[in-house]
Amino acid sequence: MVKLRKIEPSDLPFLYQWENDASVWADGSNHNPLSQQDLRDYITSTTGDIYRDGQLRLIIEEQSPVTTCGCVDLFDFDVRNRRAAIGMYVSPGMRGKGVGKEALALLEEYAFSHLRLRVIYAVISSRNTACATLFRNAGYTPSSPLANWTLEGDAILWIKSSNE
DSSP states (O other), X not given: OEEEEEOOGGGHHHHHHHHTOGGGGGXXXXXXXXXXXXXXXXXXXXXXXXXXXSOEEEEEEEETTEEEEEEEEEEEEETTTTEEEEEEEEOGGGTTTTHHHHHHHHHHHIIIIISOXXXXXXXXXXXXXXXXXXXXXXXXXXXXXXXXXXXXXEEEEEEEEOOO
């Protein structure tokens, strides 16, 4: 069982490792290493309020035993149209154990029930079949193929709407 929690200064070593994992850069928006100071500045400047910051990063934490195992983001937050993009990173040792599935369900609950978003979406590389399977199984619909979206190739826009 996992929970999502606000980012804390003690998360710096994890963030430093995850943000500098070049093997996943093609699937995200980060394409260069980040320093510990960059991440320290982010941790101290973020309020954890998506309305103030325009984005929200939450840490994924396994409950028993307590293990920091990844993070989820809501970004490209559009207040007027009530939508946001989702990003997720699960540390390699925790992949394939249902952590991403649980974290995604918790993030959806928060996004739809508390933030009252109408739509959440993810842009997933066509090569990232594990991530596409996760989102498909969670009820997301592949909406738009995005040809040549990244230097590595095509991507697909996956969308989920609230039940309002």
